[in-house]
Amino acid sequence: MEYSHSDAELIEQPIGYWAWAAYKAVVTRIRGALAEKGTTQPQWWVLAQVARADRIKNRAEVSETLSGYLDAGEAVLAEEIDATIAHGWITEDAEGRLSLTPEGKDFFDEVALLQRELWAERHAGVSDEEYLTTLKVLQRFIHNTGGHAWHH
Numbered sequence: 001m002e003y004s005h006s007d008a009e010l011i012e013q014p015i016g017y018w019a020w021a022a023y024k025a026v027v028t029r030i031r032g033a034l035a036e037k038g039t040t041q042p043q044w045w046v047l048a049q050v051a052r053a054d055r056i057k058n059r060a061e062v063s064e065t066l067s068g069y070l071d072a073g074e075a076v077l078a079e080e081i082d083a084t085i086a087h088g089w090i091t092e093d094a095e096g097r098l099s100l101t102p103e104g105k106d107f108f109d110e111v112a113l114l115q116r117e118l119w120a121e122r123h124a125g126v127s128d129e130e131y132l133t134t135l136k137v138l139q140r141f142i143h144n145t146g147g148h149a150w151h152h
Contacts, residue, residue, distance in 0.1 A: 026122060040080065047104060048112075
């Protein structure tokens with residue numbers, strides 16, 4: 001790969017710009033691939049929360065877990081949970097508990113495979129050690145600037 005600058009020049013580049021550019025590239029790629037499958041990234045998050053849960057979760061629990069994801073917020077998540085139900089991938093009972101349908105299980109398996117392929121694409125040429133260092137450095141930047149971040 002050809003880098004944008006020499007090492008001496010890269011060391012002076014702004015982290016904010018490069019973190020934003022990486023975010024934009026990764027999220028755009030993921031959302032485009034999911035759109036080809038007929039879903040959105042927040043719908044995938046909802047489906048994954050229901051499919052991977054070790055116990056049945058209700059709407060509020062799923063929404064609370066996902067509310068910090070890319071600043072989705074409660075209103076967006078409510079709409080995306082409703083859309084996931086409308087697609088027939090999950091059901092909601094009278095107490096708000098969400099369950100995977102057989103169609104949802106099949107769709108989840110299909111999209112989980114796509115997500116693994118996208119992960120491999122992103123990580124091509126990046127060692128586990130480099131990835132770990134990158135995440136630790138980003139978390140240190142967040143900590144050093146008084147920010148807060150969390151991911152399940």
